[in-house]
Amino acid sequence: MDNLNSTVEFGHSLRSKFLLEDDFIPLNNGSFGAYPKVIREALNSYREKFESNPDLWIRRNLGIDTTGINAVLKSIIYESGDKIIYFSTSHNAVKNSLQFVRDRIYDKLELLKVEINYPISDEELISKIIGIIQEEHQKPNSRIKLAVVDAISSVPGAILPLKQILSILRQHNILSVVDGAQSVGQIPLDLKDLDPDYFVTSCHKWLYCAFSVAILYVPERNKKNLRPPVTSVYYDIGFTQEFSWVGAQDYSSYLTVLPALEFRRAIGGEEKILTYCHDLAVKGGKLIASILGTEIMGPEHIIPNMVNIRLPVDISNERISVEVLNNLLFEKYRCYVLPYKHNGYWYIRASAQIYNDLSDFENVGKILKEICESFNNMVK
Numbered sequence: 001m002d003n004l005n006s007t008v009e010f011g012h013s014l015r016s017k018f019l020l021e022d023d024f025i026p027l028n029n030g031s032f033g034a035y036p037k038v039i040r041e042a043l044n045s046y047r048e049k050f051e052s053n054p055d056l057w058i059r060r061n062l063g064i065d066t067t068g069i070n071a072v073l074k075s076i077i078y079e080s081g082d083k084i085i086y087f088s089t090s091h092n093a094v095k096n097s098l099q100f101v102r103d104r105i106y107d108k109l110e111l112l113k114v115e116i117n118y119p120i121s122d123e124e125l126i127s128k129i130i131g132i133i134q135e136e137h138q139k140p141n142s143r144i145k146l147a148v149v150d151a152i153s154s155v156p157g158a159i160l161p162l163k164q165i166l167s168i169l170r171q172h173n174i175l176s177v178v179d180g181a182q183s184v185g186q187i188p189l190d191l192k193d194l195d196p197d198y199f200v201t202s203c204h205k206w207l208y209c210a211f212s213v214a215i216l217y218v219p220e221r222n223k224k225n226l227r228p229p230v231t232s233v234y235y236d237i238g239f240t241q242e243f244s245w246v247g248a249q250d251y252s253s254y255l256t257v258l259p260a261l262e263f264r265r266a267i268g269g270e271e272k273i274l275t276y277c278h279d280l281a282v283k284g285g286k287l288i289a290s291i292l293g294t295e296i297m298g299p300e301h302i303i304p305n306m307v308n309i310r311l312p313v314d315i316s317n318e319r320i321s322v323e324v325l326n327n328l329l330f331e332k333y334r335c336y337v338l339p340y341k342h343n344g345y346w347y348i349r350a351s352a353q354i355y356n357d358l359s360d361f362e363n364v365g366k367i368l369k370e371i372c373e374s375f376n377n378m379v380k
């Protein structure tokens with residue numbers, strides 16, 4: 001494939017295989033991903049095939065399912081007194097969907113937030129969840145129906161102790177829906193072992209697929225009552241067909257799963273990709289932190305291929321905002337990392353991808369230092 005083989009060295013030599021601008025330092029794969037050029041070619045060719053005979057392609061070649069957390073949240077039938085657990089670090093899209101279900105569909109539904117402020121140990125996080133479950137058990141007519149759990153949260157970019165959390169939820173008969181948007185292609189996953197009730201992951205972020213590709217995994221036991229969020233002519237005729245109709249709306253994108261997996265195999269396979277990106281995130285994060293004179297967000301085992309680094313600026317500095325930082329990064333410095341506030345500090349989230357190397361982190365570290373110094377000098 002495209003003259004690639006498993007001995008290919010990762011880093012800037014792979015930049016030309018992607019569509020990324022030459023004069024920009026992309027350290028934010030975690031938001032939107034970026035697919036290799038071979039995927040664009042596959043996508044175009046699938047689109048052409050699709051348009052050459054839409055009837056044949058839509059009616060005969062379906063098979064890849066997609067939908068998301070909305071399908072799960074809106075399919076479950078809740079009763080008065082039911083509650084849903086979610087995390088303060090859940091993605092805003094998920095929080096909004098929860099709010100919609102509560103406000104517009106089930107006004108008796110209560111949302112229970114698990115507050116997570118890093119640094120936090122896995123034990124502390126688990127005991128917070130158990131604490132909430134035990135407190136609810138004391139109340140009459142209260143039932144925790146469902147928990148929405150991240151495999152890897154987006155902001156901060158952090159691995160959660162998913163296996164332990166799912167096991168606790170199972171022990172208490174609480175359904176689980178895993179927001180795995182950041183997971184596939186970033187960490188190893190064994191869904192049979194994890195045994196979630198519902199699992200959703202996007203494939204455009206870390207798997208190199210075209211935008212809008214996602215996987216919804218549902219064990220047999222939960223397929224029966226699950227409906228796509230969009231109701232089509234295929235209603236109530238079975239899980240695969242109902243969800244395939246939703247998938248058909250962007251069918252050519254879904255087919256890029258195959259060339260994406262082929263690309264991953266051609267450059268050396270999952271272990272090589274995951275190890276390179278993870279090691280680079282850890283080393284790169286430490287390098288940026290040392291340039292800034294701060295630290296990475298810990299504990300270290302929460303780091304996937306994204307790393308969070310504290311910025312040496314005061315949270316009360318009103319000149320600093322996400323918008324101001326974004327403008328500086330995009331326009332003046334031609335690079336991007338995701339800035340955000342957490343637990344009383346400003347942080348950035350930096351992603352490591354196969355087209356990055358340590359020099360990207362070093363350059364971005366120097367840029368961030370300059371930016372922070374300019375803000376700090378303004379208040380002096």
Ligand SMILES: Cc1ncc(COP(=O)(O)O)c(C=O)c1O
Nearest residue numbers: 031091093153154179181182202
């Ligand atoms: C953990 C997590 N959940 C949900 C989303 C939203 O995914 P989408 O934009 O595909 O709806 C993201 C996107 O960054 C994410 O990181």
